Amino acid sequence: MQDMTSGKPVVTDTTSTILDRAAEAAARATPDTLAKKVRGLSDRMVAWIFIAPTIVLLLAINIFPLIWAIQLSFTNYRANRPNEEIKNVGLQNYSRILNDADTWMAMQATAHFVFWTILLQTLIGFSLAYLIDRKFRGHAFWTTIILVPMMLSPAVVGNFWRFLYEPQIGLFTYIVSFFTGIPTTDILMLSSVKLAPWAIIIVDTWMWTPYVMLICLAGLRSIPDYIYEAAEVDRASNWRQFWSITLPMALPFIMLAVLFRGIENFKMFDMVNLLTGGGPGSTTEVASITLKREAFEKWRTGFSSAFAIILFVAVFGLANIYVKVLNRVKSR
Amino acid sequence: MKSTLKVSLGLAAGLAASTAMTGASQAEDLTLCWAAWDPANALVELSKDFTTQTGIGMKFEFVPWTNYADRFLNELNSKGKLCDLIIGDSQWIGGSAENGHYVKLNDFFDKEGIKMSDFVDATVVGYSQWPKNTPNYWSLPAFGDVVGWTYRKDWFSRPELQQEFKAKYGWDLDAPKTFAQLKEVAEFFQNREIDGKKVYGASIYTERGSEGVTMGVMDVLYSFGFKYENPDKPYEMEGYVNSDKSVAGLEFYKSLYDCCTPPGASNSYMGEGIDAFKSGQVAMHMNFAFTWPGLQKDEMVGGEKVGFFANPAGPDGEKLAQLGGQGISVVSYSDNQDAALQYIKWFANPEVQKKWWSLGGFSCLKAVVEDPTFPESQPYAKTFLDSMAIVKDFWAEPSYASLLQASQKRFHDYVVAGQGTAKEALDGLVKDWTEIFEDDGKI
Structure with missing residues (x-):
């Protein structure tokens, strides 16, 4: 219902009157002291009150432990010797880590794992996204099916892949044996020094490729159709359209997926722990496994804090550089 | 009004009494920490006799072997009160003694007449003594293993x-x-x-x-x-x-x-x-x-x-x-140390140790394993005895x-x-x- 002359809703006055009355009633019902207090708060103060719980939580569970870990990293503290005097050892822990061959072996294993998983997941994930984006019949169903692995718990995935890799009863080894003719008992996916790193890469790729696909799919869907229509008018080939439109425009999304997976895989623990426990020998001992052993098996708390700080700085530094590159790509 | 008041007072008194009783029974309950494996089930069965005799309830915290050390060493290092009694691995003895996690049992053994010479020598050295080969006892040999x-x-x-x-x-x-x-x-x-x-x-x-x-x-x-x-x-x-x-x-x-x-x-x-x-x-x-x-x-x-x-x-x-196996110790952070010591006294009893063996627990008491009928008591009993005679353990240092x-x-x-x-x-x-x-x- 509108006022025919002004075109404004006729309910406006009535509504404002009702609201005013309600506000007055609320003000009257509010005890004086509280009312004064509330009236005395600035917008900024109210905003602070709302975000304070979050900030307190952040300080308590992120910043405080970080500062504490930094402090511990300069000491010889061991959590299993609560009565022992804590000595400041300066940069000794850092120097030991950086000069320790085992640490560099672990970093090498981590780099191998991160490089290959990201490469495979990006290639396969983007290819799948490209196919799904074609919107063929049943594409929604296949998208759901493809997403299933990433919805599973890593503990479940690790355990059932351990069975799949079993040399005597494993389905994976049976299939490989069927196609290659190699006896199943010779396919030692988790026991062979050469195969074990690849066994973990395969599982991680299987599980997390759908995640990369999803991000790439979002990127592909964000490209406006009119650009392709203009390219069609210009008689650009599919190949040309892919290289000049699809890939450049989806690139920020691909880079984002690489960033997420890179950070995740740099601190990969659960899958490796479940599948190989870092073995055979130390072949698959990635940095987080070494860190766990130092912190909770050897109980070298100061030493492991220093190691954690080094890893944190490495991930944080690389991620920052990467984000800068990503922003540059996006701004093009 | 009067009747309402009476009912309220009655309810309040009942509630207070039940709370007090619950508190009392909780204070008496003991928690025993060990690994989750077959012998732990036998210990649950065995401990029912302790509850019957003393009225002290037993609770158990069993953790799978893969997490056993992590879980309980964390608990001890953080001075946790979860475990009143702990059956800790033989290699923990040095660290637990030096870091004050376990109660030293010498005075208690003397007072109760529990003699370490009554237990298989290797298990005393392996599970109870720190420093090794000195008469300083931190646990009672509980489960012989090899x-x-x-x-x-x-x-x-x-x-x-x-x-x-x-x-x-x-x-x-x-x-x-x-x-x-x-x-x-x-x-x-x-x-x-x-x-x-x-x-x-x-x-x-x-x-x-x-x-x-x-x-x-x-x-x-x-x-x-x-x-x-x-x-x-x-x-x-x-x-x-x-x-x-x-x-x-x-x-x-x-x-x-x-x-x-x-x-x-x-x-x-x-x-x-x-x-x-x-x-x-x-x-x-x-x-x-x-x-x-x-x-x-x-x-x-x-x-x-x-x-x-x-x-x-x-x-x-x-x-x-x-050597495998473990000794049973009283955790120094426990509020129920007296009841925990009572359990150890009961567990050291030869009759209890005999039942322990019959239930599947590997007793370390000489009276049990040196009994002439012991080697024939189970098909593996003689091998167990032969093996326990040749044991050697890993470092037990902190x-x-x-x-x-x-x-x-x-x-x-x-x-x-x-x-x-x-x-x-x-x-x-x-x-x-x-x-x-x-x-x-x-x-």
Whole structure:
């Protein structure tokens, strides 16, 4: 219902009157002291009150432990010797880590794992996204099916892949044996020094490729159709359209997926722990496994804090550089 | 109004009384922490008698072996009050004594007339004393355990296999007396088809994560002449840990792993070993004695099909075995120390110890294991006694965890991953262990 002359809703006055009355009633019902207090708060103060719980939580569970870990990293503290005097050892822990061959072996294993998983997941994930984006019949169903692995718990995935890799009863080894003719008992996916790193890469790729696909799919869907229509008018080939439109425009999304997976895989623990426990020998001992052993098996708390700080700085530094590159790509 | 008041007062009084009673019963309840395994179930059964006799309720916190050390060492290090009593691993004794986690029991033993001489000597040294071989007691030997072997007696007794074996190796197929014989038996069974199924020689410890490969390797190395240190100069390890005899022992363990274990057994410990034996995959099986009652009762491989033998002798005839097992201690952070000590007094009773053995717990009381009827009490009882007579344990120093992780890495790298030589692995181990003792200020 509108006022025919002004075109404004006729309910406006009535509504404002009702609201005013309600506000007055609320003000009257509010005890004086509280009312004064509330009236005395600035917008900024109210905003602070709302975000304070979050900030307190952040300080308590992120910043405080970080500062504490930094402090511990300069000491010889061991959590299993609560009565022992804590000595400041300066940069000794850092120097030991950086000069320790085992640490560099672990970093090498981590780099191998991160490089290959990201490469495979990006290639396969983007290819799948490209196919799904074609919107063929049943594409929604296949998208759901493809997403299933990433919805599973890593503990479940690790355990059932351990069975799949079993040399005597494993389905994976049976299939490989069927196609290659190699006896199943010779396919030692988790026991062979050469195969074990690849066994973990395969599982991680299987599980997390759908995640990369999803991000790439979002990127592909964000490209406006009119650009392709203009390219069609210009008689650009599919190949040309892919290289000049699809890939450049989806690139920020691909880079984002690489960033997420890179950070995740740099601190990969659960899958490796479940599948190989870092073995055979130390072949698959990635940095987080070494860190766990130092912190909770050897109980070298100061030493492991220093190691954690080094890893944190490495991930944080690389991620920052990467984000800068990503922003540059996006701004093009 | 009056009646309402009466009802309210009555309810309040009832509520207060019930709260007080609950509080009282909770204060009396004891929590015992241990690993989640068969003997723990036997202990639950046994402890019902304690509750009946004393009115003290028992609660149990059992954690799977893979997390046992992590979980309970965390609990002790954080001075947690979860456990009033703890059955901690033998290697924890040094750290727990020095860091004040356990209550020292000397005065209590004296007061209650509990004599350590009543318990098997090796278990007293292994589970109770710190420093070793001194009369300072931090726990009561609770569960004797040692690494030994089980074998498929039914396969070993098949005439055609016996004949073939004799023709090939020149001695009768039987439980091996030496490690050289053990390897021959393992080789004989490796990849052999028995009842239409491919079987393998032996299941041995190869686990990387906790302590598996170290327990297995040490079990063999001792009999080859391995020594932890110079007996005259503590912590001097050069020439002892990496002696020629130790190198030969480590090479033997690797050769056994390479030739005669099931495919993919690169991360195998107690559970995996039991699975391999129970599923009929292996002819012989290295494992702690606690597994024997379960295997004896097993429908598929138990009864007459299974045999037991103590660790075979090394090249020089020396025969030693890796000690397992634990002592029971009172946690110094517990608010129920008196009741916990009462439990230990009850547990040390010979009648309780007899029942403990009958339920599947491996008693360490001499009155039980030296009873003339003991060797015949179970098919594995004599092997258990023979094995307990030859035990040797890993370091029990406060830094045992670091020492253990160093050996886990060195042994797994060499035995399973095939990296380097046995000499390099043991030289590296001397270097690691020396560094740890230097950090501790012991060298």
